[in-house]
Amino acid sequence: MTLPIFLFGMLAATDAIHIHKLGYDASLQLLKEVPIGISTYRLYRINCGGATCGPSLKLHREIEIPIGIKLIQELWSKYRESDADMRLVSKTEIHILQNGKLVTPVKI
DSSP: OOHHHHHHHHHHHHHHHHHHHSSOOOEEEEEEEEEEEEEEEEEEEEEOOSSSSSOEEEEEEEETTTTTEEEEEEEEEEOOOOEEEEEEEETTTTEEEHHHEEEEEOOO
16 A cells, blocks of 8 residues: 555656746646736646646636735636637636637636
């Protein structure tokens, strides 16, 4: 039991070291962001780079706190997709678009 936990811990530590060296998580690619008040809505392409997981899209609401902490709320995600756009249509709704067509409205 100890060996699997140790191996998992080593993999997590390797990722953490890589993120610390780069200063950001390379598996997240920012596609678009829209600031509204204290929040910033960011659409990301996620690519873990492994054979067992495909690309996905995620929409986050992010709030940066002055002491270096970022609060993140995942609002929407779609697995096995790699390209999209977003458009703010009102102060309460964002549209996720693919090829200029509405994929889903997201309440914010």
